[in-house]
Amino acid sequence: MSKKNSKPLWITAIVLVAIVAFIVYQNRKDQASDAQTVSRKSVVIAYQTGVDPSKVAQANGDYEKNSGQHIQWKKFDAGSDVVNALASGDVVIGNIGSSPLAAAASRNVPIEVFLITAKLGSSEALVVSQKSNIHSPQDLIGKTIAVPFVSTTHYSLLSALKHWGISENQVKIINLRPPEIAAAWERGDIDATYVWEPALSKAKATGTVLTDSKQVGEWGAPTYDLWVVRKDFAEKNPDFLKSFVKTTLTQIDAYQQNPQAFVQNQSNIDKIAKLTGSDPKDIPLLLAGNNYLNLEQQQKTLSGDFAKNIFDTATFLKSQGKVDQVKANYAENVSTAFFK
Template structure:
């Protein structure tokens, strides 16, 4: 074999290996944790818009609580995850390497405390001595504790048990619990034989607002800023479509069916559940009220409350490193470029 021939083969192999590496990088799978929360971006998820925008294969994994998502993100098994403000504050207090990239929803009536018919609970004071189920370190757990504080009820006088949403539904049907603070689809199921005592919309007026957020592992964001920006852009577009014309959005039965399929909620309940939260647009995200400052304050206040309740060991001096508006800013720029290119 001549030197020229050998060199040609080596060069061909190098090119082939380079193409293989490029293909492998293009198909590298990103693992994203979602929950059964009813929100507009489930439509984009169902339609594969995230994969189209990023050019990446995505493995979507369903979780039942923010605490479980945080554990998966902390282990490195999940790169991007959907969590509530309470588990997010707890994770930041533990100084996990994460940052908030988007406020997914400002929670209102989409989360609520429901008491079982026949439980003997007609008013808050009747909760004393009863068994109340809630996913621990979730937004509903935070709201429950805040509501009890508002009512002047010592949480130790209740039997508060840690159950996941599906476990709450099963325990409710067996009559094992007297009340539960949860979100859909479990919320819709327990409402069928229960009475609303309060919701997170009311608890927010008592000084304890809650929100959901998308978080990312900091190392992943540093290595894949374009992916994160596109993820934020697609999510923001879904929120904007709903906010622009909610009636038209839900009038499209395909949208409702996709959300119901991914969340397990009854299709008939989806419009009311969407109305139970506010979904900030990209323009609102980086403003002072949210990622521009308000979210940091909210996390600080939540962490202080959790510390008071013995749910976290410490409160950090600054939660700023765990909130980043730069991904929203990059997403906004990408949206502008896409619009300009379409003209």
């Protein structure tokens, strides 16, 4: 073969090598781009307006910083709405009470509780209007009480009525979400409400607390504020959930180690107030009204009788006609895997 003819072949070979190298480079670039797109995809989380220390971590963006993951936070007014969003897949993690959890698990919504935000106390309360002439539990008979149905406050209200020997048909219980409760209270359409923040503070301004969830819990019907997750998301994203748990517990520990210093930090108060819509002056008392569990307490509670607590709640809700069925066991709806 002559040198004259061999030169174009070398050029062709070089061009082919260059083309192949370019294709490999582009494939790797596209794969990297795809990976970046996945990491940038938002984790959609539903939160509510209950007052707790972890709201500071949410406001600070700590969940995003610690996980390296973008989060889209969506505010909801009631646990039933969060459950619907979880069931449809519109959100993958949600903040709900133990009563909505019991109702959702009973109808086989594929979720599990992986973290306790708080054991509820005075942050949820039954408030009676000063205009209603209600001075004792028996004065509730014949009165109109507003509550979000199948919420922790609904469960607590029904439990309180049972404790007082008042049947459900002796009062008029209406289903309203917290913003609707606040409006109905202002208009004077209701005599009482069992609700949480920020509607609670608005009711207390012109009302009197008849009982709260701390007292109802002592009567045998404790309620919890919880973080739950879709099981399919949990299986694929354990590291994110471990980071979420660690971030939350870090904030709970910061509060528990020195509650006074925590509430004296005006920045903490302002951040919680902004996220929840609560009056800043009420936040220290509301924080003090709940019990926040550390790592050891979380593990002990969730691995202990918590599944039975869900069963008891579901059984009560069924007796009130609020759920159609009760499962034999709710252990599959409780997970301690993300504390490790």
